[in-house]
Amino acid sequence: MKTTFKKLFFCILFLICITAGAQNKSNRELISIDKDWRFSFGHLYDTKKDFGHAEGYFSYLTKTGFGDGPAAKDFDDRAWRKLDLPHDWAVEQPFSESASFSHGFKAAGKNYTEKSIGWYRKKITIDNEDLGRIISLKFDGIFRNSKVFFNGFYLGTHESGYNGVEYDVTAYVNYGGENTIVVRVDASMEEGWFYEGAGIYRHVYLQKTNPIHVQTNGTYVTSELKNNDADVTAVVTIENKGDFKGAIAIIQTIFDADNKQVAFGSENVLAPEFYQKSNYSSKLYVKKPLLWDLDSPNLYRLVTQIQQDGKVIDRYETFFGIRTIEFNAENGFFLNGKPVKLKGTNNHQDHAGIGTALPDELQYYRIQKLKEMGSNAYRCSHHPPTPELLDACDKLGMLVIDETRLMGINKYHLNDLQQMIERDRNHPSIFCWSVGNEEWQIEGGITGERITNVMQKFAKSIDNTRPVTVGISSGFKSGISSVVEIMGYNYLGNGDIDAHRNQFKNQPGMGTEEGSTFATRGIYFTDDAKHYQSAYDKKPRPSFYSIEEGWKFYAERPYLAGMFIWTGFDYRGEPTPYGWPSVTSYFGMMDVCGFPKDNVFYLKSWWGKEPVLHLLPHWNWSGMEGKEIEVWAYSNCEEVELFLNKKSLGKKKMEQNGHLEWKVKYEAGTLEAIGFKNGKKVLVETKKTTGNPESIKLSLDKENQPNSKVSVITVEVTDKKGLHVPTADNEITFDIKGGKILGVGNGNPTSLENDQFIDDLELVSITNLQEQKGKTADLSLQLNYNENEWITAFKDRDYKKQAPSYIYKGNFQLKSVSDQNQVNFFYKKIGVTTEVYINGNKVNPSSEDAQKYILEAKILKQGDNSIYIIATPLQKVKDWDVMNTDPGIIQVITPAESWKRKLFNGYAQIIIQKDDNAKEVVVTASAKGVKNAVIVVK
Structure with missing residues (x-):
């Protein structure tokens, strides 16, 4: 009876704590936890090199809470590298000829088993006051195949390198204390044929909500223009992870960019049942809205509040835009009722120096670079992007084709598609969903037709406000091409676009990839021995067309909505037409840094709104005096006159969407071009021979x-x-x-x-650990030992009859010893009190950590080193206690x-x-x- 009463008392106390916690901190918190992680490489298949992960008798898939190796809550990671997220470990690796061609020859991935697995660990504190809230971890993107643990509990495996994942950790939290997040990343498998990076390369968040809350990506905002006003429909998905039953209020408020309230709605509804979800729809009215468009990307903010008994228990913000989009089979694409020719680029997500772990600011930088070129559209090739890229497109005014990774009709494929659409459908920049790209195995047959029909209808069931496309490259005759809503033509040379249009006159179309030209920035003579491709825009291959040829084709056909060039920026990997030692592509209008190649100025001339005059090449050609140099002018001026050292080489008329050429015998000095409109000089461009760098x-x-x-x-x-x-x-x-x-x-x-x-960080194991018994607990008297009494450490140890102390000896190998290197011994307790000797020299613990020993170069040797540890033994409290037998790890840091x-x-x-x-x-x-x-x- 007393036991029952005691249980009841603690149950009531627990419920009171939950209620109090939920009331004290009821609103949503989204906390960045990017900072202060620990990182180390594991191993693809050698469990010893993978820190013993999955070796335990009870491992993480055997019994709940038995994460082992680094997945264990109390694993000692002090010797691991400290870093902040986002992080791409592939970009940190050297190049190797034996590495992946498509991924830029970085020495990472499946051929490098010791650089294909990465472990991440972080400790966080969660307040007692959070008891009663739903606590979750949100990962925006991990490349790839990640396993996540929390306090030793296995949360799940997520294969996708591009879609995010969220885990509920509420039941596993140590409230008021320390909690450990662990992620094991397996980047051995390539997902695309381009550089993809490795690791937790996007943001990570800790989220706290009331049990009744708006689910992640749980709002869907659509609008309909009526005269000068807009009817806005806001659908919200509410989830109940608590026991509350009864009425709640949903309050929807729209604010403009000046934070002025422009619409309001409220309704009382019944909360969903326990662990259920319900959708609720609100109609809101915005008078004379400011439309989102390319030049004025106006955004609104929907604030969704949930009230319970008059108190706000959740608050969720959604940015959106009000605009109309339309594809017309005769006249192309329309934004807000006005025709817009799509001037797009395809892009992967890496950048020079940092791989795929781009800071948010760099997303804006890259979109701004494209806008300055005159581009108005961006195709995410070939996967869902990081959320911050779409934010940049929303705020800067850039249309987007959002693309899923792989075509198919099963859970793997459709879940990825659904997750992408639900995450991204409130972005006004997105005007089209792409469900596939160049699927040569299925493009031209009935299988591709069936898959496309399923994916297209499935996409429409999630968002019916945008059309669906697929990029097609193996002919434009049948299969996917015959059923996809918006035809995506990949390259003029791959089929007869006009013939396809004549057969499917009600199907709108656009060039989802075009160009595929080669150019090396600043190089004007192709040199295959040096892997240099001339930057003049010329037909790269018989079946591919130059940038100018491609743009002229699409610009002259009103029924084509526009085109997307392959690519805006160079990217790592796919270094066609070469191989090693080329490590990046040659396709970009800009290089991997964003420095413009000359094609940028061709596009700026005909895509942009400002006057343009650009000359190529540079005018530093020492040794080529008297030889003819091709001089081109990119301009939107009506006429251009060229001068060399003030001597006219002729005035030429500019063809629409064209360029001008001269053959000029080189002599040092000044090459000058003057652009004219209506007979008047409007622009001057010069190229001068320079001196040496100063x-x-x-x-x-x-x-x-x-x-x-x-x-x-x-x-x-x-x-x-x-x-x-x-x-x-x-x-x-x-x-x-x-x-x-x-x-x-x-x-x-x-x-x-x-x-x-x-800095290079190497972890060196202690090997051949042996022991012998000490005669006293006084460690200072244990320096003498008998070489004939060593036995394998901890083997058959009787923990009930231990010696007063033990002497342990082991070895570790150092490749080199230098005053520049930092060498530390991170001791893991194998005794209550301890003394450590390195090569016969006693070492004292550091002041910052009683279990860290800083090893000076003067006591170390290249090659074999000895370590002796004298310790009084740890005692088992329970017979089933697992005792530590690992003395620790040697950390060697070589400064960069x-x-x-x-x-x-x-x-x-x-x-x-x-x-x-x-x-x-x-x-x-x-x-x-x-x-x-x-x-x-x-």
């Missing part, structure tokens, strides 16, 4: 976001007159104060230089070289991040034979 120049790129912590800096050298030297290849070394460098690049597709300069990068055809780039408390960042650049430069970033 000074380094650092400049902040104008595309940087204002007041940003992350900045992109252009590096170049100038001659004594201050002119940029377009052929310079100086190696520049960088130093930084008040921040850190995230990455360096130069756009050279054959550069095998480091992308990042980080200084950050550096060679200029490539005159340019390099560094990406920096300001420290949290720094007022400014000071970057210094130096090189042999030229003047240093300093830039201060506030």
Whole structure:
């Protein structure tokens, strides 16, 4: 009876705590937990090298809560590397000819078993006051095949490298104490045929909500324009992970960009049942809305509140835009009732120096670069993007095709499609869903037709406001091409577009990929031995067309909505038409840094709104005096006249969507072009022969976001007159104060230089651990031992009859010993009191950690080193207690070289991040034979 009463008392107390916690902290919290993680490589199949993971008798899939190895809550990760997320470990690796061609020859992945598994660990504290709330972990993207643990509890496996995943950890939380998050990432399997990175390369959040809450991505906002006003429908999905039954109120409020309330709605409904979800729809009215469009990307904010007994228990924000989209089979694409020719680019998600772990600011930087080129549309090729990219497109005014990863009709495929659409459908920038790309196995047959029909209808069931497309490249005759809602043509040379249009006159179409040209920035003569492709826009292969040929084709056909060039930026991997040592693509209008190739100015001439005049090539051709150089002008002027050293070489009329060419015999000096409109001079462009490099120049790129912590800096050298030297290849070394460098690049597709300069961290195991019994608990008297009494440590130990102390000896191997290296021994307790000796020298614990020993170079040896540990034994409290038998790990840190990068055809780039408390960042650049430069970033 007493036992029953006691149980009842604690149950009531627990319920009171839950209620109190829920009332004290009822609103939603979304907390970034990107900072302060520990990281180490594991191993693909060797469990010993994978820290003993999955070796336990009860492992994580056997019994709940038995995560072992690094998945165990109390695993000692002190020797692991410290880092912040997002993180891409592939970009940190060197290049190797034996590595993956498609992934940029980085020494990571399945052929590198010791660099294919990455472990991440982080400790967080969750307050007692949070008891009663729903606690979850949200990962925006992990590449790939991740297993997640929380306090030793296995949460799940997620294969996708591109869709996020969320785990409810409420039941596993140690409230008021420390909690451990562990992620094991397996990047051995490639998902695409392009560089994909490795690791937790997108953001991670801790979320806290009331048991009754708006589910993740649980709002869906659509609008319909009526005259000058808009009817807005806001559907909200509410989830109940508690026992509450009864009425709740749903309050929906719309605010404009000035935070002014423009619409309001409220209704009382019944809460969903326990662990159930329900959808609720509200009708709101916005008078004279400001429409989202390319030049004025106006956004609204929907605030959804849930009230219980008059108190707000959840608050969820959704940004959206009001606009109309339409595809017309005769006249192309319309935005807000106005015709818009799609001027798009395809892009992967990596950037020079940092791989796929882009800071948010760099998403804006890249979209701004495309906007400046005149581009108005972006195709996510070939996977769902990071959410911040779509935010940038929403705010800067860039249309988006959002694309799922793989075609199919089963749970794997449709779940990924559903997750992408539900996450992204409130973004006004998205105007089309793509359910596939170049699926050659199925494109032209009945299987592809069936799959497309299913995926298309499935997409419409989730969002019926946008059409569906597929990028097709193996002919435009049957199969997918005959049933897809918006035809996606990949390359003119792959089929007869006009013939397909004549057969399917009610099917709108656009060029989802076009161009596929090769160009090396700053190179104007193809040299296959050096893997250089000329930057002049010429037909790359018989079945592919130049950028100009492609744009003319689509521009001249009103029934085609526009085209998407392959690609906006170069990317790692797929270095067609070459292989090693080329490590990036040649397709981009810009290189991997975002430095423009000359094709940018062709597009800017005919895609943009501003007057343009650009000459190519540069005019530094020493040794080629008297030889003919092709000179091209990209311009939207009506006429262009070319001069060499003030002598006219003729005035030419510009063809619509064309360019102009001259053959010019080289002589040093000034090449000048003058652009005319209506007979009047409107633009002047010059290319001058420069002197030798004299000074380094650092400049902040104008595309940087204002007041940003992350900045992109252009590096170049100038001659004594201050002119940029377009052929310079100086190696520049960088130093930084008040921040850190995230990455360096130069756009050279054959550069095998480091992308990042980080300390090398090696973990060295202690081997051949042996023991013998000590005669006393006084450790200072245990220095004498008998070499004939060593036995294998801990073997057949009788924990009920232990000696007063034990002497342990082991060995560890060091590749080299240097004063520059930092060597630490992270001791794991195998005794109550302990003394440590290295090569006969007693070592004292550090002041910062009683179980960390700093090993000075003077007591270490290259090759074999001995370690002796004298300890009084740990005692078992319970017979089934598992005792630690691992004495610890040796950590060897080799400091990195200084950050550096060679200029490539005159340019390099560094990406920096300001420290949290720094007022400014000071970057210094130096090189042999030229003047240093300093830039201060506030």
